[in-house]
Amino acid sequence: MLNNSTLIPLMVVLPLIMAILVNFLHQKDKSVKFISIVSLIVFVFIPVVTLYGVHLFSGHLRTGSFPEVSKILIPEVYMGIVYSYGAVQKILMVVLTILTGFSVLAVINKKMISGVYMAMIFISLAASSAIILADDIFNFFVFTEILVVAQAALVIAVQEAKSFKAAFKYMIFGTISGASILLGIALLLGSYGLLNITDLSHAIQAGGALTPIGLVAVALLTLGWLYESGLFPFHIIKSNIYENARPEISALLQVQSKFVLVAMALILFRVFSGYALLKSVILGFAIFTVVIGSVMALQQVELRKLLSFVAVSQAGLVAVGFGLGTPFGIAAGIFHAINDVLSMAILFFIASFVYDKFKTTKLDELGEGLQVVPLVGFVMLLATLAISGVPPFNSYQSEWRLIQASAQAGVPELGILVILLSVATFVAIIKAFYMIFMKPGSKVEVNKEVRGNLTKAIIVILILACLLIGLFPNMVYDPIYNFVVSLGV
């Protein structure tokens, strides 16, 4: 039995408390700034020092399930909400909090700070942490709903007509996906009487084959998963959200939705581990997302739109890892999610810098940027190499593992898909790089006041992190692989 740690719920509770606090500080920007920076240091610190373990809310231990009255199929159940904290959760939490910290620093640096805006960032951080940690399917649902509202609010804060429309669409489809997740949970609760994910997976295995009600629950939860992670039928909505938020916030949003993808896919695989068709369905949607996302990315002539579609297609690649269904594939998928989140964040921060410096992100108008900002151009070139899987960067390691896993799972054709996606991503982003930094004949004015020293520091730190993971991949990959094997999916 793992130790019962009180630090685990603090990762969710503290951001919520800070959100409520900064929400009340209206027009006191200096104190908001101070509080945000201090609390972010704490948020990064907590996941690092917390030991692996579980937290049982209000101390409800595992107790007998009274099978003669309750008809529950397993002898012992968790009575309260449980948060579990393992290797994957630790790595995801550290990456999430650090990238949130960078986004908040960028927001503060741009003097766009306000108490409510910061509160929304903190709420989305709390919600995505809870989604990563929760071992309770209803708690997970509550925080997905909160995440949808908080992300929509972050997009609304741009105050443009397009962003209002994107947020409205996001919330409309969020209602449908929320309802379908809750219906799935209701059906599971009705047929097994359980909400805890560990207990549910045991009960479903004890009950033998999946009942028709269970099948409907799988379908409903998968629909919700597709929306939350922005896969195939909902890719347009997700990319609309990335595109209409401020770029430094998009860097945060893509981290959150990719980690929600990983967390919820792990839940699906743990609960319905005996159900083989789930893997094929996930694989199908993942392949659609990869193909459509990369084709759309190739057509774009606006930097933020292009990056949004690249982010969506890379999310599809993470889902391909899950669709393979083997421990190798799932571990490679999670590893790719972490690598991709880092390099995608660099590109979004560069988009934010370009938008500040040249006041536009339309690729036709930009040009000759390399003479103005040689460092940013150089880092963008490196980030392009990183995201399209060129050694020695990190995505190379995860894509290589994905190809290996697909060969091992008996579908070597998927390896070709991974390589094609790398090529398409490379072509799409290198085109953007050429048009921003190399193309002669710039039509934009350079804003000399924008130095962007902070953004430069952030992107250099992130590209160094990418290089570090690329050189020592086992540092991250081995704990993930051991964790996935221990889940027994």
Add this chain to the structure above:
Amino acid sequence: MEPFQVGSFLTAGVLIVTGLWALLMMDNILKKIIGANLIGDGVNLVLITIGYRPGGFIPEVMHHFHATATPSSYSHLLEFGEFASNASYSLPFALVLTNIVIGASTLSVMLALAVVLYNKYHTLSVHKMFEGED
């Protein structure tokens, strides 16, 4: 299942289908939001119906149940096993309470967005708002 449970599942189905139809097909932005509300109501009804036990009693009314002893002064109270096999299942009710609150907050954000969008475009028609978008 009791006939009343079947009937209430069917009603929940009608609510969800009506809500989905309004959400996806109707042009008026406020009708879409009404549809979102109806979907939430339908899902809540499903959850409540799962917790219903025909002929049972309300678990929150605590005078039915005493956990430990049955002295003579408590003789009208039920043993735990008897309580558990007669009370309705109250976990879904707790879930529904949470979902009602979430639904209300989502609804108010969507209504605020509808007002802002009306101020930008001076129409309630979603078709006209999203016109001319690539």
Add this chain to the structure above:
Amino acid sequence: MFDYILLFAVALSALMAIIQENLYKSIIILTFESFSLAAIFHFLLATDVAAVQAILGAALLPGLFIVALYKTTQGRDE
């Protein structure tokens, strides 16, 4: 028997709220739907949920809708 009538009323008023052209009427029908749903919750032995649903459905929700409708159409029809 009354509970079955309530179920029918909920389903019918949901449909009516969607079909109704006048938005004010549609909001009033929606309030009726929410309130009958609260009564159904009472019949399904969930009294606490029924109380919350009655408050939200009969007071907060129509209030929000009426404010939004007034802010958009200024009280006149489209």
